Amino acid sequence: MPGLVNPALPAGALRALTQPRLVVDDDLTLRPWRADDADAIRTAFATPDIQRWHMRSIDGDDEVHQWIEDWTTSWHAETDAGWAIARTSDDQAIGQASLRSLALFAAQAQVSYWVVPAARGARVAARATRALTHWAFEVLRLHRVFLLHSTANPASCRVALNCGFPAEGTLRGYMLHTDGWHDMHIHARLHTDL
Template sequence: MDDWPRRWHAETGAGWAVTDHTGVLGQINLRRIVLADALAEVAYWVLPHARGHRVATRALTALTTWSFDVLGLHRLELSHSTANPASCRVAQGAGWPAEGTARGEGHHTDGWHDMHRHARLRTDPVTRT
């Protein structure tokens, strides 16, 4: 977290709290921004009390629109563990098609995970959530 101001100023990353009138519900961020390639990687999480209410899907849809319309990016990517079907539903619900599985790519506290990859292009049809 201490690294975010440096990443923001360097234009290599950005993060936002996802909130409503009750407080913080989660976080969404551009973990890796490569402006020269018009590319960024997205990550998100939602606190347990906010899960199941489309919080992440709405945040992902908003960040997708902003990244294309304001930043002018061409491609957004995200990966999630194949053991996390909820994250897959978030990506699909926001109109992010699956592109495949990267075997043994993610190291988590319980070991190596295969990771699903999803992506959106600026030219993809707009999805309303």
């Protein structure tokens, strides 16, 4: 049965690009993950609220290195695109910002972020997400970027609002966490909102 709607973006639109370094502002840069980020990744995934809201832990060096390599694989598969949020002064990774569940045919992706506890309190996630979303709209040409967070995670709700993602509603019993089903807020930004 022929489809009547053409893909919003063609297959190959992400893989044709080299993953860029993105300047967030004077203090922060988004850059591809590297093997020497292993300690920062171990620290992040040992943090209780990062484990809780990202629903995974990392056990051992092999899993850390696999996690880093998976970003290259998923860029070429055009499923996910992830950056380390790095302090510009020393290029040290202090967080992550990514486009998840990338759907080129619908020109959409879900944004995800975490920040290590030592770097919190300076709106790092919102600043990084703004820069990532700008790239996603202006270079990759996505149409919609959305964000989901548990209604029990008010910090993430603040991040979403701070980076210009208005709330669209509550998805009831939408995501299974370790302590059961969570209601999720959905926030989104359209290219045309810019």
